[in-house]
Amino acid sequence: MEIKQVVVSHDGKARHLNEVSTVIPKGKVTTIIGPNGCGKSTLLSVMSRNKMPLKGKATLENKDLVEYKPKEFAKKFAIVYQQNDIPADLTVEKLVMYGRMPHNSLFQKKTNDDEEAVTWALECTNLLGKRQNDLSALSGGERQRVWIAMALAQQSEILCLDEPTTYLDIYYQLELLELIKQLNEQYGLTIVMVLHDINQAIRYSDHVILMKVGKIIAEGLPRNVITKEVIKEVYGVNSVFHEDEKLGLYMMPLSI
Known part of the structure; x- marks a missing residue:
């Protein structure tokens, strides 16, 4: 799936997505992260055809999403909401x-x-x-x-999850994320999800999209995208990163 210069505005003035472009890699786990109100769920809504862009377009297999019939699109794209x-x-x-x-x-x-x-x-x-x-x-x-x-x-070929760990305690969060990882590894599902937990995004993603105020600030491999400099810029938080043999890279917030 490809997003090309997409603009979304709910009131015709403020832009919830401001000329956003990205490509969702096939067969990978992509996680969208960023502060509240940055446009994460709006971007998912564009991908799932629940919101139509004011400008730009979203394509799947080089075909504009608006050209798909409902059942045809549903065979390619499934979404699970948080509530x-x-x-x-x-x-x-x-x-x-x-x-x-x-x-x-x-x-x-x-x-x-x-x-x-x-x-x-x-x-x-x-x-x-x-x-x-x-x-x-x-x-x-x-x-x-x-x-x-x-x-x-x-x-469907793509499974999309909007904040799937919200309202779950830590045991069920990890259980769900392990399931998502398994579905990707065993069945080759392309997965797109929104998460708030930065360490979970680092651990369970192949590809990360980091957003702020309706724009994509950075994207790519988690360890390349999620750095202390970027965390400070996007979240306004000072942090430190550690490397663990079992857990891999993880972040600890220090101060604001």
Whole structure:
């Protein structure tokens, strides 16, 4: 996917994205980071066609996103939001089955392909044993995995996650990020996500996009992009970086 000189304005004046250009590398994990209000989620909204650029365009496989029919686009791009409202009595399996809608007509019965795709998605997210459970009986981390399973059942080429670790405690944050890493490594999924935690972005990303005030400040390999100079410029925080044999590079904030 390529973003070309995209401008997004909600009121016609202030620019939430100001001539943003980037390329999402295929088969990699790309993480978008930056301060609150810098345009991270707006950029995801452009990628998912939820916001149309005022100027510029977004393309997928050299085709403008606006030229894709809804089902055609859904077979290539799936997105999981940070907050999702669902009926409490819906089962895990029924929700995940909704991911098959791009592949079927409105009144078509479930096929073997549908069943196999749902089972695979539940296996990937370690939810097979809970397929008949009501969503209301699940923990926050399990519910987030159900939404990811629904996106996987969609069998899209790109999986996009908007702040997937928000509202989760540290155990479920790490569990979810390990799942994302596994999906990328085992199945070659192209993954784009927004994170707030800089150390998680360093550890779980192949490619980082750092934003500030609607612009991309830097992008590339995490250790090349996330430096103490850039952290000071973007976040206004003094920091120090350490290298650990097991954890790799990580940052510690010191002062403002």
